[in-house]
Amino acid sequence: MTLEAPVPGALFRLGTALEGDRDTVVVESGGALRRLSDLLPDIPGDATLVELIGSGWETLLDRIAEALAGGAAAPLPDAADVRWRAPVVHPNKLICIGANYKDHIREMGLSLSSLPAYPYSFIVPPATTLVGTGEQVAVPRMAKRIDWEAEVAVIIGCRARDVAPDEAHGCIAAFAVLNDLSARDWSGPNAPSVGIDWVMTKAYDGFKPMAPFLTPARFVGAPDRLRVRSWVNGQPKQDGTTADMVFDFASIVAHLSRIMTLEPGDVIATGTPAGVGHGRKPPEYLVAGDHVAVEVELLGRVETTLVEDLAVVGAAQEISAPGGARR
Template identity: 50%
Template sequence: MSEAYRLATVEQDGAATVVVEREGAAMPLAALLEPGDLDRLGGTPADILPLLADWAHWSAVLRDRIAATSRFGEDTLPAASLAFLPPIALPRKLICIGANYHDHIAEMPIPITPTYPYSFLMPPSTTLRGSGKPVEKPTIAEMMDYEAELAVIIGKRCRDVPKERALNVVAGYANFNDLSARDWIASRPPIGVDWVKHKCFDGFGPMGPYFVPSAFAGDPDAMPVHLSVNGVTKQDSSTAQMVYGVAEIVAHLSSIMTLEPGDVIATGTPAGVGHGRKPPEYLQPGDVVRMEIGNLGELVTPIV
């Protein structure tokens, strides 16, 4: 069995808990922990944020415990049966990068390529949703759209990180669907795009199902990106299309603000979004969006 593993936050018996997944089988994180571990964590964690707060320590602990256990396949659940929550319930920051794929810039069309990573913030407490959880189409929006994005999860508090060392502060990666209401970019007011109305409706941040540690995710700047609606492929690209790669994004944001463990950075979307199609295609109640980047699992979002 490979040493690679993925972490997820799931709902079991009405409570949130963390599980470790390997090759389709999941077991509670608590089964791998010792009493001293629980003391250090302040109890059984309800999401992965307590692990990220000391990721250098816990990544080594998990690697050794998982390698030593023989219980995968015995005391485990099939991953397909899990009720997923977002891997992190409440990150301190949820930062999104816009106009960051060459093919997406060409389809929209956006008149210029940004000269630095263009970013905006979303409210994580109300936007994040787990895989399989429905998202309501806003009653005041007619142009609901999808955006498959690679989410970068910070694992070390940092400021002014040079690009050459930026990947060292990344704990891992997850899928992120940056849902959008295009109504407020279709006709721009004189002062520009209203990013709150565009991006911040409840549930507009599906994320997961897994957190994949950097050691097992592969090159973040060369991951296949795939999204379908009702089984029909809409986005089929690669993170190699990014204008600014993960290291450049992390370095740039850390020059503005202190990045903290558990912060989530969504890195932009490739071509194929509904608003860029001719004619445009928008999400409707009854649609099911499925996206997958690399080995991060399949993020499923029903629209209701």
């Protein structure tokens, strides 16, 4: 796929490319890609962003800036052909925040008169839900109401436990873009009597596509005023701003750190603005063949195509064999 345009204001960003069968950390600057190990030869070629974030992140960023200024390392010649992974591969935790934009709360038929005292959160498995931009995501065979959610993701930069809100920004290493795909079949009036089943709603393979790059927090001067947008098959769906969040990034990090130890590389998806399919009248849902794009100002863009679940396709082919019998 075509490399996304450079982001104004970001001196560089970092991502994870798949070269053959190996993950490689790359640096994007001005639209050019360079292997981190080419820029900084003392960095092992098999180092991961999760490892790098946890071992002197700010010093690493200073060194990258110095190397780029010195003209070190030639760019990759085939940047348009890169296959992307999620920028952080296999973080320890992927935590999602729900109902965190006022306009989204309203569109879902909920009242702003009794906002929660704490961020509403749940956890999904990062190893199987996180995928890179350009990847195909299968529509689960058991779900019919697949929705899109454009979100800003926070990447944790240090071990954080019981952090005060005024110190929480210092725990954020970077920001990224995430599409929190959701199966709405078990929410609203269809939810079990005990409440929403978040695993059946959010935890399917590939349901958390991420844009290629992490933008270091030092380059994001006003994270509380980022424009967040999405499109389905080229048609605009969401157009909001992080200024509408109920809980800002620091409040979310501080709250979660009171419950669990946050670790370097952990990903926190921070909620979505209005314009999701489930909140429309009539509701709109994704089907196989649909293309979804999510973009956040200064951070980048993730694109995903929905496809049929191969197990469903295979079963249908068996049933449609000559004579109507299974082969």
